[in-house]
Amino acid sequence: MPEFIKFNLDKQSVEVPGTRTPDATGHYRHAAYGDALVSNIREAPQLKTLYDIWQHSVTKYADNDFLGHRPFNIVAQTYGGYSWETFRQINQRVNAFGSGVMHLNEVILGNPKLNRWALGIWSHGRPEWFISEMSCNCYNLVSVALYDTLGPDAVEYIVNHAEIEIVVSSANHIAAILENSDKLPNIKAIISMDALHDSVPVPGATSASQVLRAWGAQKGIKVYDFNEIESLGRDFPRKHIPPTADEVASLCYTSGTTGQPKGAMLTHKNFVATIGTNREGMIFTQDDVLISFLPLAHIMGRVIDTIAMYSGSKIGYFRGDILLLLDDITELRPTFFPAVPRLLNRIYAKLVSSTIEAPGLVGALARRGVATKMANMAAGKGVHHALWDRILFNKVKMALGGRVQVILTGSAPIAKEVLGFLRIAFCCEVLEGYGSTEGMATATITMPDEYIPGHIGCPRAGCELKLVDVPAMNYHSTDQPYPRGEIWIRGDTVFKGYYKDEKNTRETIDSEGWFATGDIGFVDNRGCFTIIDRKKNIFKLAQGEYIAPEKIENILGARCNLIQQIYVHGDSLESTLVSIVVPEPETFLPFANLIAGASVTADDIEGLSKLCMDPKVKAAVTKELEKAGKAGALRGFEFVKRVHLTTDAFSVDNSMMTPTFKVRRPQVAEYFKGQIKAMYEDINATTPVAKL
Incomplete structure (x- = not known):
């Protein structure tokens, strides 16, 4: 189960003396890390890259179950329970697939560029997603995630902007790539995560895989499946090409509400600093089980999975259908549940309707139980209650499998009444984090046992924040009772810049490494930050x-x-x-x-x-x-x-x-x-x- 580091809730961040300027507050740091920011994994400072971290985990947790998925039975047309592969087994597949991709690139496609080229990945989370990304880390390639929900225009832009020649994709996207191949002149090969060796039921008939391969050949694009590339890699093994800390590990394209997506360059140092920073508050263990359903093209999902990998935890992927997520959760019984407000609001609405808004005795008991537990939490007495948990809330917990210890929400604001209700309903920690792609989804987070809702917590151990005046909106660092302004962030978690986009990079990161978020906030007397406005779209x-x-x-x-x-x-x-x-x-x-x-x-x-x-x-x-x-x-x-x-x-x-x-x-x-x-x-x- 996750282990928490306890801190003083009454003094969560401090302003570093001598750092104030006329147009901004001083630099705020976590109260326990006021003297120095965390820039690495403190218990393992020798780990500098994602490659180092993977080798460390494979050695330490070799025979532990690692990645799980629910296989589909074609005959019965049903999904089974979770099937697991160990760290050792996944490592063997990483080596095979990585070698196969390198052989495909150099020998079959004749590409003279042997490393630092971009590999596209287009799918929801599954073991093949992790294997593709980790192969990039082992052979010094750059992973580029394509959103599973991206429209064709954005896919076209990203593939061409990142100069992607090979895309690893779930089978359902292959037709879209081939259909638009005239607009994707760089694409030379597609690797299907799903098997393409289907048998032909009728003599003389053509299988779906034969059609895809023939269509690809007509377009000048080779089509393989994952197993073929792994087999190719076993026949032609390659030595690893370890990256360095400052090299780009991934291009993560942000989907703007206007204009084309921007490719955030995320380095190995960014990932390592993020893992180290997150472990200074909550520590995953070998006993933890993560439900992975957040899009891995978004940095929040990727960071959480990477932290779990370093910690030796199990990662169970959902089936790809958000409507079936709760069934996957019931089957997996996770200890850690990362979510987004949109999903938690729906869970909240269902729970409210079946408890405090229910008619008769059930509703009356629920209202009394909720009121009692909310009062206890507000008084700092925690989220458990011997009587009401036994009568009511132990049943509610089963909706998430019964073992969830932590719910983490981020990506958008969530109402404080929703947070409070979920805390007492599921009898667990509900943490709210704040961050962005450019900062590895890591800036602030609420602390365990927090009893005052409605804020986004204090700076993480590896980040410092300041509030910069926005005169046009009448926000100033000298405002009373609390300083207000645009939130700026600095630390080794902050990205390198936007790929091929100096203009936006200069507008977003200043010469001292501060990242301007565009969010307006204030900091209270406990050192907790609250977002109150947005600088853009006003x-x-x-x-x-x-x-x-x-x-x-x-x-x-x-x-x-x-x-x-x-x-x-x-x-x-x-x-x-x-x-x-x-x-x-x-x-x-x-x-x-x-x-x-x-x-x-x-x-x-x-x-x-x-x-x-x-x-x-x-x-x-x-x-x-x-x-x-x-x-x-x-x-x-x-x-x-x-x-x-x-x-x-x-x-x-x-x-x-x-x-x-x-x-x-x-x-x-x-x-x-x-x-x-x-x-x-x-x-x-x-x-x-x-x-x-």
């Missing part, structure tokens, strides 16, 4: 008030369980905000049916659309958003005055979302411009004109 309303729509969306989305997706719109010619809301069917249907006196079911798409258009339902949802806004301490001008309900969800396919599920604001505004115009016309028609 605009003024007609009366001159600055609006940060993403902040409002996060507050409303976290506190109103009727929302699946939300877009908040404002205009410098208007004095109010309006919103586009995609409702969450599970919670919206009973709510809307009650308002409209209807009985629409989940499979009635036409009925759901009619509920969305019902004026009474719109008005009721607007009131719910008002309640959520008050709970989230929004200011008067930040409340939305009208809502348009729609079943047209924002997605990557319709270009209204990035692959990391961020709203593409211009595209959404354009798509719904008619509805937005109608909402403002209604507001202006019903708002009394002030007398002169």
Whole structure:
């Protein structure tokens, strides 16, 4: 089970003396590391690269189970339980696959560049993903993850920008690569993670794999499967080419809400510093089991898996379908559950409806149990209660397999009431982290046993933060009672820069190594940071008030369980905000049916659309958003005055979302411009004109 290092909750970070400047606070560091930042793994300082770390783990944990997946039975059409491979077995496959890829590149494809070239990886998490990435570390290649949800335009850009010639892909993406091969002139080979040796059921018939290989040959692209490359590597083994600490291990492309993705250059030193930093708060052990479902193209998922690898923990991959995740969790019974607010909000909504909002005796008992445990937690007495856990919460814990000790959330804000409820419901630590791709998802985190919700914790052991004035938004480091400003981060976890992009690199990292995040925050008297605004995507309303729509969306989305997706719109010619809301069917249907006196079911798409258009339902949802806004301490001008309900969800396919599920604001505004115009016309028609 994870082991925690306990720190003083009343003094979590300190300001380094003599570091203040006229336009910024001093440098804030974790209180226990005020004298020096952590830049390596302190119990193993000899480990400088991901290659070193892998060799260390293989030696130390050779015969321990490491990577697990649920194999699919083609005959029965069902998934089995988790099947495991040890560190030693995975290492043998890494050596074989890495040798095979090197032989393919040099001998078969005739590429004179023997190392430092980019290998593309396109799939959800699975053992072959790890093997592909670790092969890069063993042979000094650069891994480039392609998002499993990326649209064709972004894939095309990244493959060409990183000059990728070989892509390792799950079989479901191969057709897309071949279909767009005319736009991907660098691609010379595709390696399928899935077997391509399917038998031909009818004499003379052509198998799917034969079609793919023939299609590839027609396009001038060789198509192999993973087993073939491993076999090739066993026939032609290669010596490792160990990288150095400052060399780039991976290009991690960030999906911007506007413009093309930017390739963050993440070095081996960045990864090592991140592992060392994270182990200064929570230590994984050989007994830990991680459920891996976060996209490995995103840095948060990759960092967590890498820490587990160093620690000798087991990593069980989900099947690739988020709708089946809870079934995978029940089968795996993890001790560590990394998540994102979007998923935790849905879990929270289901738990609330089945406990404190349940009718009769169940609801009455649940409300009493929750109130008792929340009061205990607020008093610093922890998240356990002998009576109420036995009566109620031990059953709730089984929803995540019953063994979860830690839930980690990050990537977006989450409401403090959700955090508190999950802590007492699952009787475990729920930690909230803050970071970004450029900083290896590592900047701040809440401490174990934290009893005051609503902040993102203190700086990590390897990071220091400062708040820089943003005069245009009226945020200053001299503000009272707490300093406010843009959060800047420095440490060995901060990336090297953007690949082939000096302009954006200079705008993001200054000459002293500080990374400007674009997030606005304050630091309180305990040394805890809270994000309150966003420097980008801001605009003024007609009366001159600055609006940060993403902040409002996060507050409303976290506190109103009727929302699946939300877009908040404002205009410098208007004095109010309006919103586009995609409702969450599970919670919206009973709510809307009650308002409209209807009985629409989940499979009635036409009925759901009619509920969305019902004026009474719109008005009721607007009131719910008002309640959520008050709970989230929004200011008067930040409340939305009208809502348009729609079943047209924002997605990557319709270009209204990035692959990391961020709203593409211009595209959404354009798509719904008619509805937005109608909402403002209604507001202006019903708002009394002030007398002169």
